[in-house]
Every structure is written in C-alpha cells, then in structure tokens.
Amino acid sequence: MRKINSVSLIGLGAIGAVYGSKLQNLLGDSLTVVANKNRIQRYQSTGIIINDEVFHFNYQLPNTTTAPADLVIFAVKNAELNQAIEEMKSHIGPNTIVLSLLNGISSEEDIYEATKSEHILYSMCVGIDAVRNNISIRYSSLGKICYGVRNQDLSEDVFAVKNLFNDAGISYEIPDNIWRTIWAKFMFNVGINQTSAVLKAPYGIFQNIPSANEWAESAMNEVVAISQKVGVHLTEEDIKQYRPILHKLSPKGKTSMLQDIEAERKTEVEYFAGKVCELGREFNVPTPVNDQLYKMIQIMEEITEYRNKISQ
Ligand SMILES: NC(=O)C1=CN([C@@H]2O[C@H](COP(=O)(O)OP(=O)(O)OC[C@H]3O[C@@H](n4cnc5c(N)ncnc54)[C@H](OP(=O)(O)O)[C@@H]3O)[C@@H](O)[C@H]2O)C=CC1
Ligand SMILES: CC(C)(CO)C(=O)C(=O)O
Known part of the structure; x- marks a missing residue:
C-alpha cells in the first residue's frame, strides 16, 4: 500500500492554512508550502495564526529544484491557479497524487491540461467556515474534504489519501460519484x-x-x-x-x-x-x-x- 510521506501545498489562505495546519501537525517539515519571497516574508514575520495558535511552516520558493512530493495540494483561488500550477511543476512527478480544493468545476481539468498528470483526484471541501484576515484565520467548523476518481474504480491513490487524512485528523468522504x-x-x-x-x-x-x-x-x-x-x-x-x-x-x-x-x-x-x-x-x-x-x-x-x- 502506498504511503504519503511528503506533501507540497500552494495557497496558504483560509482553506490551505487550516488543512495545512493539520498536515503540519502530522508531517512536520515534510509538509512544504510553496510561496514567493514576499509571501514568505509576510508569513515568517508573525507566523500564520489559526484560531489563536501560531504556525510556522517549511517554506520553499517556486521552481526550486526539488524531489517530487507524494501529494500536491492546490488551495489558491481560481484566477490564481494557472500561475500556481507553473510554480508547482517541479513538485509533481509521475507518481505524485494531486488534489485541488478549489471551488468550481474547472480546476482539475485545468491542472490536467497543464501537467497531464494521471494522478489527479477530483475533490472539494464542504462545511468549513474559515475566515481569513491577512495571515490570521479563524474557523469554527473544519468540514470535510470530499474526493475520489471520476468514472473509474477507486485507485490506490484514493486509499493513500484516506490513510493520510485518518492520520492527520482531517474528515473526508469518498462519494460514489465525485x-x-x-x-x-x-x-x-x-x-x-x-x-x-x-x-x-x-x-x-x-x-x-x-x-x-x-x-x-x-x-x-x-x-x-x-x-x-x-x-x-x-x-x-x-x-x-x-x-x-x-x-x-x-x-x-x-x-x-x-x-x-x-x-x-x-x-x-x-x-x-x-x-x-x-x-x-x-x-x-x-x-x-x-x-x-x-x-x-x-x-x-x-x-x-x-x-x-x-x-x-
Ligand atoms: N474560505 C472558505 O470557507 C472556502 C473556500 N473554498 C475555495 O477554496 C479556494 C481557496 O479559497 P480561500 O482559502 O478562501 O482563499 P484565500 O484567498 O484565503 O487563499 C488563497 C491563498 O493563496 C495564496 N496564493 C495565491 N497565489 C499564490 C501563489 N502563486 N503562490 C503561493 N500562494 C498563492 C494567496 O496569497 P495572497 O493573499 O498573498 O495573494 C492566499 O493566501 C477557493 O477556490 C475557494 O472558493 C472552498 C470551501 C470553503
Ligand atoms: C461552502 C462555503 C460557502 C463555505 O464552506 C464555501 O465553499 C465558500 O465560502 O467558498
């Protein structure tokens, strides 16, 4: 069974920071957050504050040469996605699983167009009420991440993510028809x-x-x-x-x-x-x-x- 040991995340906003904090608690520095210099400076000056707790993440500049991650998570806004995909290309290898938490119905196809990755799972998060004020995020409900494969049987990737979410304490659902x-x-x-x-x-x-x-x-x-x-x-x-x-x-x-x-x-x-x-x-x-x-x-x-x- 595949195990996810390393995760790269882009988009440390309301959604990315909240789910990222859960992954950081589990993986420590094996969770990498990709961001440009200005953003990293902003994040490092006070840390990211989530429900009054301060988090410092392992940051990496875009396009740094790096080994592909086991899992890449996109949590930017839709208009920011194309740039984020470019900046994550070195994190996506032939076996990297990709999850996009963006709302809307186009992000998975946009990522596929740009990467041709065969490991993109369809996903979205629901029931989370995270509100961001610059680098401070507050939420009362963590909600859950719904994910799965489209028009196919459940893959090994689905089970690898399931184990990761179980270990990280992230609620999830794998619906019949994602x-x-x-x-x-x-x-x-x-x-x-x-x-x-x-x-x-x-x-x-x-x-x-x-x-x-x-x-x-x-x-x-x-x-x-x-x-x-x-x-x-x-x-x-x-x-x-x-x-x-x-x-x-x-x-x-x-x-x-x-x-x-x-x-x-x-x-x-x-x-x-x-x-x-x-x-x-x-x-x-x-x-x-x-x-x-x-x-x-x-x-x-x-x-x-x-x-x-x-x-x-
Ligand atoms: N907020 C919510 O309750 C929910 C949101 N969603 C969806 O999740 C997605 C994300 O939303 P949300 O978290 O609210 O958005 P935010 O605006 O809070 O977060 C997006 C983050 O991405 C960062 N970002 C943008 N481009 C880059 C880049 N190239 N490199 C690194 N970081 C980047 C932004 O940084 P900066 O601010 O510096 O530009 C910002 O911190 C959206 O599609 C939204 O619809 C889904 C469910 C609930
Ligand atoms: C469902 C809702 C309204 C909060 O989880 C959301 O997806 C958003 O704010 O973008």
Whole structure:
C-alpha cells in the first residue's frame, strides 16, 4: 500500500492554512508550502495564526529544484491557479497524487491540461467556515474534504489519501460519484457565495431571513436546470440537502466571495455565474438570476478598482 510521506501545498489562505495546519501537525517539515519571497516574508514575520495558535511552516520558493512530493495540494483561488500550477511543476512527478480544493468545476481539468498528470483526484471541501484576515484565520467548523476518481474504480491513490487524512485528523468522504458531488457544491457556491457578496451578508442572514435564502436558492435552481442538460442530474433535493450544511456554519462566518469583496480582492465570479451563464447559453437554459449576479459582482469589482485608482 502506498504511503504519503511528503506533501507540497500552494495557497496558504483560509482553506490551505487550516488543512495545512493539520498536515503540519502530522508531517512536520515534510509538509512544504510553496510561496514567493514576499509571501514568505509576510508569513515568517508573525507566523500564520489559526484560531489563536501560531504556525510556522517549511517554506520553499517556486521552481526550486526539488524531489517530487507524494501529494500536491492546490488551495489558491481560481484566477490564481494557472500561475500556481507553473510554480508547482517541479513538485509533481509521475507518481505524485494531486488534489485541488478549489471551488468550481474547472480546476482539475485545468491542472490536467497543464501537467497531464494521471494522478489527479477530483475533490472539494464542504462545511468549513474559515475566515481569513491577512495571515490570521479563524474557523469554527473544519468540514470535510470530499474526493475520489471520476468514472473509474477507486485507485490506490484514493486509499493513500484516506490513510493520510485518518492520520492527520482531517474528515473526508469518498462519494460514489465525485463529479456529481462537485457539481452540487458548485450549485451551493453559485447561490450562497454570490448573493452573500452582493448583500454583504454572513451565513446568519441566510439562516434567519427566508427571502435571502430564497434568492440564493433561485440562483442554485439555474445550476440544477443546467445539470440536467449536461448529464449530472442534480435535483431540488440537492438544494434541500445543503440547507442543514448552511445551518451548521457559524452565523458570523462569511463565504470566500464575501471575504474577497471585503478585502478588495478579485472574486471567483467568472468561475461561478460566469460559468453558469456560459453553459446556459450553450444549452439554451435561461439564467436570469446569474446574469444579474454576474453583472452586479463585476460592477462591484470595477468600483473597487476605480476607488483604488483615484485614491492613489
Ligand atoms: N474560505 C472558505 O470557507 C472556502 C473556500 N473554498 C475555495 O477554496 C479556494 C481557496 O479559497 P480561500 O482559502 O478562501 O482563499 P484565500 O484567498 O484565503 O487563499 C488563497 C491563498 O493563496 C495564496 N496564493 C495565491 N497565489 C499564490 C501563489 N502563486 N503562490 C503561493 N500562494 C498563492 C494567496 O496569497 P495572497 O493573499 O498573498 O495573494 C492566499 O493566501 C477557493 O477556490 C475557494 O472558493 C472552498 C470551501 C470553503
Ligand atoms: C461552502 C462555503 C460557502 C463555505 O464552506 C464555501 O465553499 C465558500 O465560502 O467558498
């Protein structure tokens, strides 16, 4: 049985730092975090603070000559993925298992296009409510990582990751149909992330104000309709199954997209509404809610850019 002894991670944000801290507790310096000089300086100045505990990781500059890792984890935002893949190429050898924790439905294919790796597992994380303020991260629910192989029997890679997660205390699920699971998460993000960004609303608002939740679910319904056309076949039942997940998140917790808006970062709207509208056009499915969310969030980004420009 394959054993994972070394892990390389890129993206020490809300998700990467939280799961990275669990792996660091298990692997020590055999967990390598790849980051450029500026980021490393920032991380080393105070350490990464996760729920008040300070973590110092084993950092490595991108493109340092290195032995391939047993496992590579991507935890950057979608718009940052292409650069991150370039910077991780020396960590990915012919037997390296690759996991991408990014939301959306495109990251595994993007990684495959760039690396042609045969060891990419499909994955996503759910039920985690990590909020990042620069290098300080707080979470109340660790959630779980769902992963697996698409259209194939479970591989040795799946069991190697399972053993690693068991040893590190990371909850996981290996669903029968990981592609459907990723689509269901995409559906949830399209609803909750985008409406929370526009309303500037933490999870508590969606837990307590029915009209806010109805709006989020109307965006999710458009993903359900598209999923029928692409053969994934989500149903309204999938929307209902996300309700208890939403209710377990901290009422003060914020979606990653709301965090992006507040921190004046570019959001992942291209990969959520952008993708929904593109597929809607392709398959003749109307997407009026996502059309508006796409426009609104893009305008919000432009306003931020404009304000930053005139304040310089
Ligand atoms: N936050 C959440 O609760 C959840 C998020 N997700 C998904 O997980 C993914 C990551 O989200 P999240 O953790 O919130 O995002 P963050 O913005 O908190 O973290 C991304 C991190 O990646 C770093 N980064 C970007 N490019 C590079 C690079 N080339 N080299 C090294 N580091 C890099 C960023 O550094 P810097 O800040 O210096 O640019 C940042 O620390 C997204 O797809 C998101 O949708 C999924 C489930 C829940
Ligand atoms: C599900 C949710 C909303 C939190 O885990 C998320 O994926 C995000 O914030 O991007």
